[in-house]
Every structure is written in C-alpha cells, then in structure tokens.
Amino acid sequence: MLKVKFRMVDRHSEPEYSLGMEQMALFDVSPRWTVTDLTRHLRQLLETDQELQDVWVQGEISNLSRPSSGHVYFTLKDSGAALRCVMWKTEAARLRFAPQDGAAIEAHGRIGIYEVAGQYQLYADNLRPLGEGALYQEFLRLKALLEAEGLFDLSRKRPIPELPRRIGIVTSPTGAALRDMLQTLQRRMPLAEVVLAPAPVQGDEAPTALVKALRMLNETTAPDVILLGRGGGSIEDLWAFNDERVVRAVTESKAPVISGVGHETDFTLVDFAADLRAPTPTAAAELATPVTVLDLRQTLIEMGIILQGSLRALFERQQALLEGQQRGLRYSSPLRRIEIERQRLDELSRRGNAMQVHRMELAHARLKGLENRLAALSPQAVLQRGYALVTKNERVVFSRSQVREGDALHVRVRDGEFDAYVSGNG
Amino acid sequence: MAKNEPKPIKGLTYEAAFAELETIVAALESGEKPLEASMLLFERGQALIKHCAELLDKAELKVQTLTGDVPVEFKENE
Numbered sequence: 384m385l386k387v388k389f390r391m392v393d394r395h396s397e398p399e400y401s402l403g404m405e406q407m408a409l410f411d412v413s414p415r416w417t418v419t420d421l422t423r424h425l426r427q428l429l430e431t432d433q434e435l436q437d438v439w440v441q442g443e444i445s446n447l448s449r450p451s452s453g454h455v456y457f458t459l460k461d462s463g464a465a466l467r468c469v470m471w472k473t474e475a476a477r478l479r480f481a482p483q484d485g486a487a488i489e490a491h492g493r494i495g496i497y498e499v500a501g502q503y504q505l506y507a508d509n510l511r512p513l514g515e516g517a518l519y520q521e522f523l524r525l526k527a528l529l530e531a532e533g534l535f536d537l538s539r540k541r542p543i544p545e546l547p548r549r550i551g552i553v554t555s556p557t558g559a560a561l562r563d564m565l566q567t568l569q570r571r572m573p574l575a576e577v578v579l580a581p582a583p584v585q586g587d588e589a590p591t592a593l594v595k596a597l598r599m600l601n602e603t604t605a606p607d608v609i610l611l612g613r614g615g616g617s618i619e620d621l622w623a624f625n626d627e628r629v630v631r632a633v634t635e636s637k638a639p640v641i642s643g644v645g646h647e648t649d650f651t652l653v654d655f656a657a658d659l660r661a662p663t664p665t666a667a668a669e670l671a672t673p674v675t676v677l678d679l680r681q682t683l684i685e686m687g688i689i690l691q692g693s694l695r696a697l698f699e700r701q702q703a704l705l706e707g708q709q710r711g712l713r714y715s716s717p718l719r720r721i722e723i724e725r726q727r728l729d730e731l732s733r734r735g736n737a738m739q740v741h742r743m744e745l746a747h748a749r750l751k752g753l754e755n756r757l758a759a760l761s762p763q764a765v766l767q768r769g770y771a772l773v774t775k776n777e778r779v780v781f782s783r784s785q786v787r788e789g790d791a792l793h794v795r796v797r798d799g800e801f802d803a804y805v806s807g808n809g
Numbered sequence: 810m811a812k813n814e815p816k817p818i819k820g821l822t823y824e825a826a827f828a829e830l831e832t833i834v835a836a837l838e839s840g841e842k843p844l845e846a847s848m849l850l851f852e853r854g855q856a857l858i859k860h861c862a863e864l865l866d867k868a869e870l871k872v873q874t875l876t877g878d879v880p881v882e883f884k885e886n887e
Contacts, residue, residue: 548824556874565872573868574823580875599875676865679823683858683865686830690854693837697847700840 419498426496429503435494440466440505441513444486449475457482459490459505467504468492474508479646480617487513515618522618522625526652529627534634535655541639543659544607545674549576551606551638553596556581560614560643560664567668571675578604584613589623594632601637608671609636611653612643612664624651633657643667766797783808818856823864830857 416424429435442459449455453472458465468490482488492507529535550568554561556579568575580596583589593611600606611633613621623629624644633640633656642657643664654660661667713719766772772795773780780786790805818826833854836842842850 565870569870573870574864575870577870577872578875579872596875603875676868679865680862683861686834687855687858689834690837690851690858693834693840694847694851697837697840697844701844 418501422496422498422501425503426498429494429496432494437491438494438505439489439491439516441489442466442487444482444484444488447482447484455482457484459488467497467502468507469497469504470507470510477648478510479615479649480510480512482510489513489516512617512619518618518622522652525625525627525630526655529630529652529656534630539634540658543639543641543670543673547572547575547607547671549578549604549606550671551600551604551609552577552579553582553593553600553609553611554579554613554664555584558584558614560584560612563614563663563665564610564612564643564668567665568672571669572672573676574679575672578606585616585620585623590626590629593623593626593629597629597632597636597640606638609638609640610643610664610667610671611640611657612661612667613645614664615645615649618649621645621649621651624653627652629653630656641667641670766795769797771796815853818853818860821857821860823861823868826857826861826864830854830861833857 440459442461445458445460445465447455447457453475455470455472455475457468457470459468460466470492488510489512490505490507491509492505494503495506496503533539552561552564554564561579565577568577578600580600582592582596584593597609597611600609613624621644624642630652633642633653639658640656641659641661642651642654643661643666644651644654645663647662650660659670661670774793774795775786775790777793778785780792786792786805786808788805788808792803792805794801794803821829833850837847837850837854
C-alpha cells in the first residue's frame with residue numbers, strides 16, 4: 384500500500400511567541416488541508432479497509448445511465464440511503480442480464496472515492512438480480528448431492544454418434560435457440576431428420592415439461608442423439624436446467640444428450656449430467672453433427688477415386704494375365720514346333736553340307752590316287768623308263784611267234800614312234 | 810447384392826447407397842471378381858456415387874414436431 388505524504392500548510396511553523404486570543408483568531412496557525420490532500424486521505428482510509436474492498440451491496444437501481452463510453456452509472460438505494468455506483472465497460476459487457484431502473488439487485492465491488500467530484504462510490508464488477516445468491520447456494524447444494532450420487536461421473540457419458548440419422552431437440556418452439564439449432568443442422572447435416580419435442584424452457588411448468596419431452600422423444604421416436612437447450616438468460620431464467628427432475632431425466636435418457644444452455648459462461652446441472660456439454664445451442668447442434676455434408680462429399684470423391692483406381696488395377700492385372708498367357712500360348716503353339724523343326728532342319732542341312740564337302744574331298748582324293756595309279760600303269764610311263772611298245776597292225780606284240788621276217792611293225796618310244804621291219808626271226 | 814437382382818438406385822436412401830458403395834469398393838479392391846462382374850460393379854459404384862451426391866445436393870432438413878403422440882410437420886412461425 385502506497386503511503387501518501389500529506390502536505391500540511393504551515394503545520395510546522397509554530398509561532399515563537401504567544402499572542403492574545405484576538406490575535407489567535409486572526410493568525411490561526413493550526414494545520415490546514417488542501418481539498419486534494421483531504422480527499423486523498425479519505426480515499427486512503429477507505430481503500431485500506433479490506434472489508435470495503437470486497438463488498439456485496441443490495442439495493443434498487445435508479446438513475447441508470449450508459450453513455451457512449453460503455454461504462455454504466457447508476458445509484459443503488461433503499462429506503463434509508465443512496466450509493467453512487469459505476470461499472471466499467473469491460474465488466475458491464477460480462478453481465479448476463481440488462482440492469483434496469485427499479486430492479487432489485489446485488490452489486491459486488493469496492494468502495495472508492497472519485498476525487499474530482501468528491502464523491503465516494505461503489506466500483507462495481509458484478510451485478511446479479513436479488514435472490515440469485517440464494518439460488519447459487521441451492522445450486523451448489525444440489526450439485527454436491529447429485530455428484531455424490533455419481534450422476535455426473537465421466538464413466539456414465541455415452542459416445543455421440545458420428546452420423547445421426549434422427550436428432551431429437553428439446554427446447555422452446557418459439558425461441559431463437561431452436562432457430563439457431565435448425566439452421567446449424569441444415570447447414571451441416573441436412574440428411575438428418577429432426578424431431579422437436581417442444582417444451583417451455585423457463586417458468587414453473589418448465590421442469591415437468593422438459594422431463595416429459597425427453598421421455599416422449601425417447602419412447603416414440605428413438606432418436607440417435609438429443610439436443611437439450613435454450614438461449615441465454617439470467618440464472619433464474621436458466622433455473623429449470625438446474626432442476627433435479629430434469630437432471631435425472633437427462634441421465635435416464637436412452638439417447639445420448641448434448642446440452643447447450645445459455646452462453647459459454649453459464650453452467651447448469653443439466654450440463655454436468657449431459658453426455659456432452661456445449662457452450663451454446665448452436666454449438667450443441669455442431670457437436671451433434673461431427674460429420675458434415677462437406678465430409679460426406681469429400682468421402683464420395685475419395686470413393687470415386689478408389690473405384691477408378693481399383694478398376695485400373697483390375698485392368699492392369701488382366702493385362703498382365705493376358706500377357707502371361709500369350710507367352711504360354713506362344714510356347715506351346717504348333718507354330719513354335721514348326722519353327723523348332725525348321726531350325727533343326729537348318730542345322731541338319733548345315734551338317735549335311737559339311738558331310739557332302741567331306742565326301743567330295745574324299746572322292747577327289749580317291750580320284751587323284753586312282754589317277755596316279757592309272758598314270759603309273761600307263762605305257763607312256765614305261766616308255767619314259769626306256770622301254771618301247773611294239774605293235775603290229777595295232778596289236779601289241781607280246782611274243783616272237785607273232786611276227787615273221789619282213790613284217791612291218793610300229794614302235795613307240797618315249798619321244799615318239801617309228802616304223803620298222805622284222806629282218807629276221809631266229 | 811450382385812447375385813440377386815440389384816435394387817434400382819433411384820429409391821435408395823443415402824445410407825443404403827453408401828453402404829452398398831462400400832461393399833462394391835471392397836469387392837473391387839480385393840480383385841477376386843472376374844473382369845466382367847468387376848465392370849458391372851464399377852458401373853454400379855459410379856451410379857451410386859452420383860446418386861449419393863444428388864441426395865446431398867437436394868437434402869433438406871426434415872423437421873417434425875412431437876405434439877401429442879404423433880409427430881407432425883414442423884412449421885416455423887416466423
């Protein structure tokens with residue numbers, strides 16, 4: 384805590400000599416405050432009082448004004464007194480109800496002084512309708528009770544179906560909550576079928592009506608999921624959703640229940656009992672449709688791709704099969720046998736040719752030998768060696784008995800021939 | 810599905826059409842069907858996808874109100 388130093392006018396300038404009474408009145412030297420110092424001092428007194436820094440004040444609103452700055456100014460009063468109050472814009476924006484002149488409320492905040500106006504006031508940070516505090520106590524009591532009974536256990540929570548075919552809605556048929564939910568469902572999952580079980584969502588008859596609506600929905604239409612909700616309001620407006628009967632009906636529902644009550648900051652006992660709590664009715668409709676029409680379209684596109692792919696794979700498999708069989712067919716085809724035979728024929732003919740050549744060569748060689756032998760036998764060769772061939776009338780003379788004296792003979796020698804006569808035979 | 814006379818696609822709900830589509834895709838992916846049967850499955854799969862897409866295009870939220878015991882068509886008063 385900052386200590387404020389007070390400037391005291393002439394406080395320490397004590398007179399050094401005493402004066403008479405008249406003079407005292409004229410030259411009063413006792414300490415004097417400036418207005419600022421005094422106000423600051425008072426402010427410090429108030430601000431150091433812990434109790435005044437954290438108060439709930441109860442009263443009736445009057446002179447409410449909300450200028451363009453967004454801050455809220457009003458006076459809280461009762462039959463005996465009035466208290467200036469200010470609520471800054473940021474805190475005022477968090478209010479769950481609109482304060483009005485004449486409304487009995489409880490305001491929470493700290494007491495301070497607005498020095499410029501010399502005015503002490505309540506700097507409020509929260510307002511609630513009178514009686515809400517008592518309701519809140521009741522809320523806590525019932526919550527502890529039901530919690531102890533296990534109604535809020537996480538193990539009780541049922542899963543929300545991904546693609547609900549039938550969606551039950553329990554809410555007011557005229558509220559903005561229903562419109563929000565229907566719009567959201569139409570946008571996200573228009574394939575769904577919605578069954579509305581209308582029920583008032585505030586007032587004395589609300590709890591029994593909500594219980595009946597939940598039971599009827601479960602019994603007559605067996606929805607896949609139930610949305611239970613209403614728009615924002617004061618804690619009293621939302622009170623039916625803290626009713627024990629409604630809480631129990633939620634836990635007894637066959638279909639999982641998604642609650643969407645009020646705003647994000649509102650928590651009701653139904654929220655604790657529900658299988659899933661959504662901050663708003665719109666959010667409840669979103670949570671009820673985790674798979675949207677966009678997802679379905681995407682899936683269809685993917686299915687189309689898979690379908691095309693499987694057909695292509697099928698064709699490729701068939702193609703491979705076909706090629707395999709073509710190879711098999713070629714292998715066992717008569718054409719192939721013919722080819723093989725032809726090849727063998729070629730081979731044979733190649734080998735046959737070689738044999739022929741060989742045979743010819745052999746024949747040639749043999750011929751040559753014969754020729755040589757023949758040549759050796761030729762009379763010419765004998766003549767070469769110096770012998771002569773004698774013929775008579777073209778017949779070879781082998782014996783002397785073949786000739787007589789005077790016979791004409793023909794003689795052939797190495798280099799030619801000549802005629803001769805037999806001169807004697809003796 | 811292929812053995813019996815296949816149902817006319819026009820009357821199928823989205824769920825039914827999609828379920829059949831899934832079996833067709835599974836059958837085609839397994840590659841066990843002969844070529845001709847596969848071609849027929851493929852064509853039916855294509856038709857089912859088209860049907861599903863059309864159902865999505867036309868889909869409009871059906872809203873009924875439970876008043877008394879019988880659900881009735883819901884009408885917004887605004």
